[in-house]
């Protein structure tokens with residue numbers, strides 16, 4: 235049984251994701267790439283860069299990173315959506331991929347410590363406070379955390395419209411939660427979490443792209459199929475709007491101009507922080523990533539988390555039944571690159 239988020243990505247968003255109608259994702263990832271270029275990509279080194287992209291989506295960042303980097307890249311990706319991972323794998327043939335909740339990061343690629351972990355546009359689903367300690371644990375000393383994520387300061391005009399009597403009436407008079415997501419409040423909230431988890435902040439900025447929705451269809455391409463507000467659209471059942479309702483919206487609600495607020499930050503794990511984390515890894519391994527594996531984990535069974543009700547940050551044995559990788563820990567015996575293939579670790 236899929237969660238709502240999995241269904242939305244598999245069935246609605248995946249085929250449209252790369253269209254990126256207002257280029258917000260493309261431009262935000264470009265800024266993240268710029269931060270990384272000055273910090274680490276320009277350095278030539280023959281040693282490959284071990285990358286983990288959490289919520290990798292269609293793999294577009296990984297592809298851009300590889301094109302920009304003078305170092306060879308060993309790519310690893312974790313995502314909850316089967317279809318998004320398929321697209322990522324077709325774009326990056328040597329991708330080691332695992333399908334699971336990002337909160338279960340410690341169960342995967344157990345033989346690996348990373349030079350770079352990306353969490354891009356994932357903190358709407360898994361809170362930054364859950365990701366931060368996991369990212370810290372999985373980075374090599376001196377490794378980087380590239381963060382990109384929307385904040386609850388985004389879409390001020392859409393928030394105002396969502397509270398209008400007209401839209402609330404569509405929702406049976408009830409209060410609407412635009413997005414229902416777990417985004418950080420603003421840039422200083424992201425910076426605080428990074429510092430609390432002993433990252434050194436190397437770079438941070440807020441990107442505030444302008445958004446123009448000339449009509450209902452343009453809004454839906456961005457907000458529903460484009461992933462920005464898919465849960466909200468479904469809450470209001472706007473995707474089922476017939477011709478009359480769409481005409482009504484075009485007359486009374488659109489055009490709308492708005493903006494987003496996206497934090498793009500780069501943290502670095504201090505060199506001195508190494509030992510305590512290496513010892514606390516749930517799935518301890520050598521720390522060196524094998525480069526010949528095609529692990530397709532798929533240990534997620536979708537039982538408990540639908541994006542709207544995230545509360546624990548860790549998944550217990552009741553909600554994740556993953557064959558040989560169950561019970562919340564994946565030791566190096568059952569889940570290393572040699573033995574955790576799609577046959578032994580697929581919860582389906």
Ligand SMILES: C[S@@+](CC[C@H](N)C(=O)[O-])C[C@H]1O[C@@H](n2cnc3c(N)ncnc32)[C@H](O)[C@@H]1O
Nearest residue numbers: 243289290291313314315318335336354355359
């Ligand atoms: C907005 S997309 C971002 C994709 C990519 N990082 C990018 O910047 O283009 C969010 C991705 O996170 C995945 N996702 C959503 N909830 C997740 C979760 N709880 N654990 C892992 N991945 C999740 C979705 O399937 C989707 O691929």
